Structures are given as C-alpha cells and as structure tokens.
Amino acid sequence: MKRGRRSMGRRNLRQEILTFIARWYHREKTYPTVREIQKGLKISSPSVVDYHLRRLEEEGLIARVGRRSRGIRLRHWPDGLAPxxxxxxxxxxxxxxxxxxxxxxxxxxxxxxxxxxxxxxxxxxxxxxxxxxxxxxxxxxxxxxxxxxxxxxxxxxxxxxxxxxxxxxxxxxxxxxxxxxxxxxxxxxxxxxxxxxxxxxxxxxxxxxxxxxxxxxxxxxxxx
Known part of the structure; x- marks a missing residue:
C-alpha cells in the first residue's frame, strides 16, 4: 500500500524540466543553467538535473552546446510553449x-x-x-x-x-x-x-x- 502511494506521487522530472526550460526561455529570452533548474524545481542536487538532461539529450528532446553554462537548447517544445x-x-x-x-x-x-x-x-x-x-x-x-x-x-x-x-x-x-x-x-x-x-x-x-x-x-x- 505504501509502495503504491509512493509510485503515484513520483514526479515526472523530465517533463517538469522541459516545461521549466520553455517557460524560462519565454520569460528571460535565454536558457537556464543547471543550477537555475535545480533551484526553480527544488531538485535535490545539480547532478540529478544533469542526469535527466543527459537522458533528454539521448531522447532527442534537447541539445547541449559544448560546456557553456547556458548551453541547453530545446529541440522539442512542450505543447503550447513554442515561441x-x-x-x-x-x-x-x-x-x-x-x-x-x-x-x-x-x-x-x-x-x-x-x-x-x-x-x-x-x-x-x-x-x-x-x-x-x-x-x-x-x-x-x-x-x-x-x-x-x-x-x-x-x-x-x-x-x-x-x-x-x-x-x-x-x-x-x-x-x-x-x-x-x-x-x-x-x-x-x-x-x-x-x-x-x-x-x-x-x-x-x-x-x-x-x-x-x-x-x-x-x-x-x-x-x-
């Protein structure tokens, strides 16, 4: 029973990250850093954000430009959030x-x-x-x-x-x-x-x- 409640409450972090990046871009006209994503979504550590960013990149949903702090680029915009x-x-x-x-x-x-x-x-x-x-x-x-x-x-x-x-x-x-x-x-x-x-x-x-x-x-x- 407890296991089921934990499963239902599990966050879809990758979707949250995609949406956060898109909304940040709309507001700031630039892309967020890993730490800005961590802080904005209250994620436990930058390494957790980086892990999910790597998975999103492998799935073709984002690209990352070199080692720039603002090197994230969206390749697939969440519904209703394309510029x-x-x-x-x-x-x-x-x-x-x-x-x-x-x-x-x-x-x-x-x-x-x-x-x-x-x-x-x-x-x-x-x-x-x-x-x-x-x-x-x-x-x-x-x-x-x-x-x-x-x-x-x-x-x-x-x-x-x-x-x-x-x-x-x-x-x-x-x-x-x-x-x-x-x-x-x-x-x-x-x-x-x-x-x-x-x-x-x-x-x-x-x-x-x-x-x-x-x-x-x-x-x-x-x-x-």
Whole structure:
C-alpha cells in the first residue's frame, strides 16, 4: 500500500524540466543553467538535473552546446510553449524514404511547417521532408519524423544527406561516403546493407540540419 502511494506521487522530472526550460526561455529570452533548474524545481542536487538532461539529450528532446553554462537548447517544445512570435515557415515537399528509395519529391511545396528560429543556424532556403522507413533509426531518425534540409550539392563524408539517384529517378536519405569512383550510401540500421552507386549518378540535394521527432506515433502536423 505504501509502495503504491509512493509510485503515484513520483514526479515526472523530465517533463517538469522541459516545461521549466520553455517557460524560462519565454520569460528571460535565454536558457537556464543547471543550477537555475535545480533551484526553480527544488531538485535535490545539480547532478540529478544533469542526469535527466543527459537522458533528454539521448531522447532527442534537447541539445547541449559544448560546456557553456547556458548551453541547453530545446529541440522539442512542450505543447503550447513554442515561441510563436519567432517561427520560421519552411516548405514541406512530401515524403522521403529512410528505407528503400522512393520517387523524387515535387519541388512545389505541398504544405508548410513552422519551427522556432532558435532551432536553426540559418532559416534561408530550408525545406522539410517526412521520413518513411526505419533505415536511419540508429541516428534517431524514425518513420514519420520530419527532417529539415539545407540545400547543398556538397557534404562531408559521414554527413546525413538527401540524395537523388539520377539513373533510378529516386531519392533516398543516408549517410554519404566517397570511396574511389563510387559513393557509399550508408543506413543507420544494423540489419541493413549499404548501397554502392557510381559517383556520376549521385546528386546531393541537401544536408540534414534538424530532425523533428514523431514522439507519439502520430504524423507530425503541417500547415496546408
């Protein structure tokens, strides 16, 4: 009986921390430090806060910039707490396969999504695609997620990119590696093999700069 009462009273600290960070940002226009989170939520020690921040980072809900005291960045805003006054409209072009390649998405936007400017280093010329498949799941990119892409024809080896396969008239999402006169398109899934294609049939269309994770199993919304 006592055990049940303790379980019912247990705090959802990670959700509390996310909400605290979002509300702090709204009020202060900057992010809180670990100690400010500890004090504001009356948590026993900074190490407890740091533990939960590490778990939130692993889940893709926050990012941490180096060792800065105010280096926390929200990647997923709690419902109703996104900074609506500073949203960037980004064209949504449709689906892209993270498993088998699919036909190239239309260049005309099907809809628009809006994301906080502070999530992105640059808001210029970005576009969004919806992931289909699970071949990039070990990179925390799953079926139904949205990816934000910066158009470019050049990426470094090991970067995640949207790739147009000219001989197949298909698009895919993979890590890119140059190996002689071929390109290795590497999935992030232990059960899937890389795709080797001649370099001359590969056209890099963009670098992935942000992932909007589908946390509840429902399609992420876009504005028509």
């Amino acid at each position: 609506d006054g500073d949203l960037i409209p980004i064209p949504f072009l449709g689906p892209i396969a993270a498993g088998d390649p699919i036909p190239h998405p239309s260049a005309e936007p099907l809809a628009w999504i809006r994301v906080p400017r502070l999530w992105l280093a640059s808001g210029n010329d970005l576009f969004a695609l919806r992931v289909q498949g699970s071949s990039m799941i070990d990179a925390l990119v799953g079926d139904g997620d949205l990816i934000i892409v910066k158009p470019t024809s050049e990426v470094e080896d090991g970067e995640m990119a949207v790739v147009w396969l000219m001989d197949r008239h298909e698009t895919t999402l993979k890590y890119v590696y140059r190996e002689g006169d071929h390109i290795r398109l590497q999935p992030a899934h232990p059960a899937m093999s890389p795709l080797y294609v001649p370099a001359e049939v590969v056209q890099i269309q963009g670098r992935v700069v942000q992932v909007l994770r589908n946390l509840n199993g429902l399609p992420l919304p876009v504005d028509q």
